[in-house]
Amino acid sequence: GVEAGIGSLEQYAELGPLHRGRSLQGGWDATDLMVHEPRGxxxxxxxxxxxxAVPCGLLGAALVTGNTVVFKPSERTPHTGWRLAALLAEELPAGVVNLVLGDGRAGEPLAGHPGVHLVAHVGSTATGRAIARAAAGSGAKVLLENGGKDPLIVDAGVDAEWAAQQAAVGCFANAGQICTAVERVYVHADVAAEFTDALVAQARALVLGSGRDPDTTLGPLVDQRLRDGVHAQVRGAVEAGARALTGGEVPKGPGAFYPATVLQGCTDDMTVMQEETFGPVAPIRVVASFEEALAAASSSSYGLAAVVLTASMTHAQRAWRELPVGTVKINAVFGGAPGGAAQPQRSSGHGFGYGPELLDEMTTTKVVHLAAYDR
Structure with a gap:
């Protein structure tokens, strides 16, 4: 997180001076320009x-394009946000970086304030929608990266052990608390049994514990509130007919820990297959064909990202063309060139939240026609 944040600040410090407008070829007796200006x-x-890392990207892009910033970090991590804002403010003129702390009771009036010209949000879909409603009254531009329900398709013909390793990283890294975590798995019947057994083994091998313990490979959830929501989805799936092959029980003792959980026999009408979980849960649905997997993966109201593991170039090409998401990853759950920028689709938001294109979001374009006075 910290290293990625430093990298984002350095990236936008380098990209900022390169972000420029255009001169247009009009009449020879005038100059025509398209000029980028700060939104405010x-x-x-x-x-x-x-x-x-997430705030550094948005703050860096906003600042290098000449804007001032009001930064509201999550109420669950206020001290980190305060420290980051303080470090930036030390290097900038007074009033350029400003900090507001609090939950939605602070965020909603901030988003709807008439003095705000752009609201850039990364977070849940519910919060993103509340921000959009608040900003509608002032006419501020809204840039949203909301939640996701990212599918993983495991095609026939892939190495099941390798696919399970990919799925374990996608589902369980950071205890599933990643915007682009894998949240539902569609596996072809030809490899389903071997894949499922291997994924269960991967889940059981994770060591649940404190991040201060070097032996820990699966840390806690952010708080009890999130754990309650994760467990409610798992319990609801089991009550509806799914089977917890491992995990699925709240550990005894302090902390917001939750074990890596693999659910077999899931159906798309279950909440765990429809709504963002944000926990270490791998719900599996077995499919009879790649076409069935593609259709199911495309049926969500979310459109953040998707992963496809396949040995077929035909299936790979079809997947990235047809999946209605901002990012498609073929044969790797994470990865991609650092300059890439995607636009989430559907309930997952809209606009470029990173990459060079974020500089366009942070600015407004003015057309100038400059003619000489000839009287």
């Missing part, structure tokens, strides 16, 4: 699960 005041509202 940017409200940056960020989540708790990546409290350094």
């Amino acid at each position: 005041v940017v409200a940056v509202i960020t989540p708790w699960n990546d409290p350094v």
